[in-house]
Amino acid sequence: xxxxxxVIGGDAAGMSAASQxxxxxxxxxxxxxxxxxxxxxxxxxxxxxxxxxxxxxVRDKLIARSPEEHRARDIDLRTRTEVVEIxxxxxxxxxxxxxxxxxxxxxxxxxxxxxGARPLRxxxxxxxxxxxxxxxTLDDGEAxxxxxxxxxxxxxxxxxxxxxxxxxxxxxxxxxxxxxxLNRGEQPMATLDPDMGRLVxxxxxxxxxxxxxxxxxxxxxxxxxxxxxxxxTDSGEYPADVVVLGTGVVPETGLARAAGLPLGxxxxxxxxxxxxxxxxxxxxAGGDCVEVLDLVSGRxxxxxxxxxxxxxxxxxxxxxxxGYATFPGVVGTAVSKVCDLEIARTGxxxxxxxxxxxxxxxxxxxxxxxxxxxxxxxxxTVKMLAERRTGRLLGVxxxxxxxxxKRVDIxxxxxxxxxxxxxxxxxxxxxxxxxxxxxxxxxxxxxKAVTAVRAAG
Amino acid sequence: xxxxxxVIGGDAAGMSAASQxxxxxxxxxxxxxxxxxxxxxxxxxxxxxxxxxxxxxVRDKLIARSPEEHRARDIDLRTRTEVVEIxxxxxxxxxxxxxxxxxxxxxxxxxxxxxGARPLRxxxxxxxxxxxxxxxTLDDGEAxxxxxxxxxxxxxxxxxxxxxxxxxxxxxxxxxxxxxxLNRGEQPMATLDPDMGRLVxxxxxxxxxxxxxxxxxxxxxxxxxxxxxxxxTDSGEYPADVVVLGTGVVPETGLARAAGLPLGxxxxxxxxxxxxxxxxxxxxAGGDCVEVLDLVSGRxxxxxxxxxxxxxxxxxxxxxxxGYATFPGVVGTAVSKVCDLEIARTGxxxxxxxxxxxxxxxxxxxxxxxxxxxxxxxxxTVKMLAERRTGRLLGVxxxxxxxxxKRVDIxxxxxxxxxxxxxxxxxxxxxxxxxxxxxxxxxxxxxKAVTAVRAAG
Numbered sequence: 001x002x003x004x005x006x007v008i009g010g011d012a013a014g015m016s017a018a019s020q021x022x023x024x025x026x027x028x029x030x031x032x033x034x035x036x037x038x039x040x041x042x043x044x045x046x047x048x049x050x051x052x053x054x055x056x057x058v059r060d061k062l063i064a065r066s067p068e069e070h071r072a073r074d075i076d077l078r079t080r081t082e083v084v085e086i087x088x089x090x091x092x093x094x095x096x097x098x099x100x101x102x103x104x105x106x107x108x109x110x111x112x113x114x115x116g117a118r119p120l121r122x123x124x125x126x127x128x129x130x131x132x133x134x135x136x137t138l139d140d141g142e143a144x145x146x147x148x149x150x151x152x153x154x155x156x157x158x159x160x161x162x163x164x165x166x167x168x169x170x171x172x173x174x175x176x177x178x179x180x181x182l183n184r185g186e187q188p189m190a191t192l193d194p195d196m197g198r199l200v201x202x203x204x205x206x207x208x209x210x211x212x213x214x215x216x217x218x219x220x221x222x223x224x225x226x227x228x229x230x231x232x233t234d235s236g237e238y239p240a241d242v243v244v245l246g247t248g249v250v251p252e253t254g255l256a257r258a259a260g261l262p263l264g265x266x267x268x269x270x271x272x273x274x275x276x277x278x279x280x281x282x283x284x285a286g287g288d289c290v291e292v293l294d295l296v297s298g299r300x301x302x303x304x305x306x307x308x309x310x311x312x313x314x315x316x317x318x319x320x321x322x323g324y325a326t327f328p329g330v331v332g333t334a335v336s337k338v339c340d341l342e343i344a345r346t347g348x349x350x351x352x353x354x355x356x357x358x359x360x361x362x363x364x365x366x367x368x369x370x371x372x373x374x375x376x377x378x379x380x381t382v383k384m385l386a387e388r389r390t391g392r393l394l395g396v397x398x399x400x401x402x403x404x405x406k407r408v409d410i411x412x413x414x415x416x417x418x419x420x421x422x423x424x425x426x427x428x429x430x431x432x433x434x435x436x437x438x439x440x441x442x443x444x445x446x447x448k449a450v451t452a453v454r455a456a457g
Numbered sequence: 458x459x460x461x462x463x464v465i466g467g468d469a470a471g472m473s474a475a476s477q478x479x480x481x482x483x484x485x486x487x488x489x490x491x492x493x494x495x496x497x498x499x500x501x502x503x504x505x506x507x508x509x510x511x512x513x514x515v516r517d518k519l520i521a522r523s524p525e526e527h528r529a530r531d532i533d534l535r536t537r538t539e540v541v542e543i544x545x546x547x548x549x550x551x552x553x554x555x556x557x558x559x560x561x562x563x564x565x566x567x568x569x570x571x572x573g574a575r576p577l578r579x580x581x582x583x584x585x586x587x588x589x590x591x592x593x594t595l596d597d598g599e600a601x602x603x604x605x606x607x608x609x610x611x612x613x614x615x616x617x618x619x620x621x622x623x624x625x626x627x628x629x630x631x632x633x634x635x636x637x638x639l640n641r642g643e644q645p646m647a648t649l650d651p652d653m654g655r656l657v658x659x660x661x662x663x664x665x666x667x668x669x670x671x672x673x674x675x676x677x678x679x680x681x682x683x684x685x686x687x688x689x690t691d692s693g694e695y696p697a698d699v700v701v702l703g704t705g706v707v708p709e710t711g712l713a714r715a716a717g718l719p720l721g722x723x724x725x726x727x728x729x730x731x732x733x734x735x736x737x738x739x740x741x742a743g744g745d746c747v748e749v750l751d752l753v754s755g756r757x758x759x760x761x762x763x764x765x766x767x768x769x770x771x772x773x774x775x776x777x778x779x780g781y782a783t784f785p786g787v788v789g790t791a792v793s794k795v796c797d798l799e800i801a802r803t804g805x806x807x808x809x810x811x812x813x814x815x816x817x818x819x820x821x822x823x824x825x826x827x828x829x830x831x832x833x834x835x836x837x838t839v840k841m842l843a844e845r846r847t848g849r850l851l852g853v854x855x856x857x858x859x860x861x862x863k864r865v866d867i868x869x870x871x872x873x874x875x876x877x878x879x880x881x882x883x884x885x886x887x888x889x890x891x892x893x894x895x896x897x898x899x900x901x902x903x904x905k906a907v908t909a910v911r912a913a914g
Binding site: 012044046047050055056061062163305306307308310311314326327328329330331332333334335336337342344346371373374375403405406407408409410412413414416417419423425426427428429430431432433434435436438439440447 | 469501503504507512513518519620762763764765767768771783784785786787788789790791792793794799801803828830831832860862863864865866867869870871873874876880882883884885886887888889890891892893895896897904
């Protein structure tokens with residue numbers, strides 16, 4: 001007796017789930033139908049800035065597995081088909097063919113919701129003018145690239161200085177644009193503490209990117225041709241031949257909300273550790289549309305990141321396919337770069353620690369990526385938070401050049417293991433002059449944190 | 458009432474201990490006398506291959522703190538002075554001034570033994586001929602550099618294909634030598650399993666380094682001028698204008714042995730977790746002259762590595778200075794490179810696991826340092842060992858190009874925390890296309906290991 005699995009969303013989480021389930025159960029046991037409203041499947045949204053910037057030569061490099069490849073694996077993937085309703089009690093979904101407009105109901109025994117996130121597009125005058133672009137989908141990327149060609153001048157404004165914002169600043173620089181990043185907060189990279197964000201700000205200055213803090217955008221101004229010509233903030237107008245929005249994303253959970261499924265404080269679906277939607281035996285959810293447990297704060301958070309989406313998909317696929325797997329949660333690791341500046345963070349910022357009632361100490365150190373005497377040794381700044389009294393590691397932020405970002409993995413594993421900073425000082429990390437100083441920068445920070453924890457009492 | 462601390466050995470462990478003790482106790486509380494038989498203090502022996510190779514322009518770059526700098530911090534460091542006897546019961550050491558030959562006794566309240574390791578110089582005919590060089594000390598490095606200048610031809614033979622051997626092969630290549638590495642074992646890098654060593658072998662071939670396995674050296678042949686002219690093995694003679702020995706080191710514990718201090722199976726001093734010599738209240742030891750606890754196998758091992766020596770020194774200094782610190786042990790992490798080939802390992806090899814009675818599964822995967830579509834994505838091979846039944850991580854070996862080696866830190870922390878490979882699959886590691894594929898190579902290996910553990914039952 002064959003069951004039917006329906007998957008809503010054809011990107012990382014949905015198609016990983018479908019593929020993993022297919023590996024565990026053949027087509028005679030499990031029919032898999034997947035709906036995707038776009039043209040593409042299983043693509044790397046995180047790669048879009050690098051495609052736009054020209055590091056990745058062609059769009060299709062970002063596609064890990066095309067709809068045809070999925071279909072060849074007995075997954076009935078229907079692109080350009082949007083699910084418009086989930087009937088939970090009736091165990092069926094209503095889908096609309098975006099070409100013909102025709103709607104059909106499809107029943108399911110098991111359902112995976114992987115509807116992703118949508119960019120926050122602040123409801124400002126002019127925000128939909130030609131020349132204003134999001135960079136969430138491959139279609140967005142195509143549109144932006146065309147717009148860069150059409151732009152009359154070489155002035156670009158990026159709204160928002162988060163990951164997408166700074167990555168797009170680099171991409172636009174690569175196209176020869178004069179780039180201004182307008183940021184709501186005082187410093188770029190609000191996922192860092194402001195003191196570390198300031199280092200990013202200074203480095204962006206050095207790269208020729210103008211970063212304007214405390215400047216929420218009020219209005220997008222257009223020219224006679226209707227195309228964007230400037231962006232207005234409280235602090236003034238910034239001329240723009242093209243505008244890129246990096247204003248964050250929110251979970252795309254309209255369908256789930258309408259179906260009465262449980263959502264959290266950030267609007268993301270709430271699941272159990274097996275990625276099953278809470279209270280629903282036969283519905284799973286994963287990727288950018290869910291909230292995840294932050295193992296350090298014990299709170300749910302919304303983190304849109306391809307690596308989590310892929311993990312969710314694997315876990316869902318295993319469970320749907322009759323196996324067993326869980327996603328225990330995240331520690332909040334993220335890495336990024338602007339040109340040769342590397343930015344990384346994991347765990348809690350000061351603000352996060354305060355919010356959950358943790359008392360902490362912080363230390364900040366400067367060290368190098370290699371032995372100081374080895375060519376290419378690059379400076380990096382490491383900030384570390386540790387809990388008072390217990391000395392438990394709470395978070396790490398790193399800003400530096402080559403070799404800085406991925407060092408955050410050391411802290412990510414230590415956070416997962418619940419290590420104290422004193423335990424960390426004994427970590428047996430890879431040492432040789434081309435790879436690290438004799439004390440790895442993360443250990444230098446840990447040593448200083450031990451002293452700070454003791455001093456704070 | 459002032460105490461006297463005597464330190465034997467002026468490099469990483471000894472001088473870290475002295476410096477840390479000095480930070481905790483001023484000269485009126487603690488007198489510190491340190492003996493060093495060489496000219497230098499606190500230098501990076503690990504950096505010697507890069508100085509010889511020319512990456513590090515001048516010798517003094519390798520010196521972290523000169524004797525004068527130590528003396529300015531109220532440490533009475535006596536260079537060119539060799540301790541020739543430890544009188545444990547009498548709490549004194551006998552030291553010989555290597556210039557004058559004069560000997561004096563110095564009493565101690567506390568003693569730190571940091572005598573390091575000495576290179577294994579196999580007792581072969583001709584091994585002491587001009588043109589045959591060790592690379593353990595700065596003096597060795599000077600001598601080798603002079604010898605490279607004097608060499609009549611451009612043929613170099615490196616004996617031993619461990620860390621020093623492969624690093625010296627790179628250095629000699631940099632001087633325009635034709636390099637042959639003669640190795641006792643079948644594959645280079647015996648600290649890896651042979652299947653991973655084979656990858657190093659192939660890469661060295663590609664770099665133009667001839668690596669000859671299963672070729673223990675029998676004799677060093679000299680020319681009419683008494684200088685080395687060839688190296689003889691069972692498989693033939695290898696012409697050599699210069700020979701570099703990379704044949705490993707053993708703990709330099711003659712003094713300790715004569716004093717009746719406890720030594721382990723590898724001839725290294727045995728200490729407790731506070732780095733105190735077992736059974737001796739007022740004697741500490743650290744660095745290359747001690748054995749350390751391998752946390753994965755539960756056995757003592759001898760690992761000569763600057764990063765451990767520095768940690769030992771810190772721990773000893775804290776304890777001597779009236780504080781408290783421990784060195785819990787190692788997991789056996791080591792990284793190295795030959796030109797652009799990166800080599801890393803942590804935990805147990807197959808052979809190590811068998812020796813301690815562990816049953817295991819192994820998996821080997823290929824992945825890339827960055828997202829596959831991102832420029833510069835470099836291939837790497839990751840081998841992982843996990844315990845049968847429990848799935849506990851036992852070891853990781855990585856061979857690849859840029860971005861390969863330091864990924865071993867992820868496994869080093871996971872080993873320290875006792876994680877299973879299944880727990881590792883959920884690790885929240887830094888992901889962005891310039892830094893990692895969506896599944897980090899270490900996680901790809903962990904996923905495959907989970908399957909292997911299940912299959913092995």
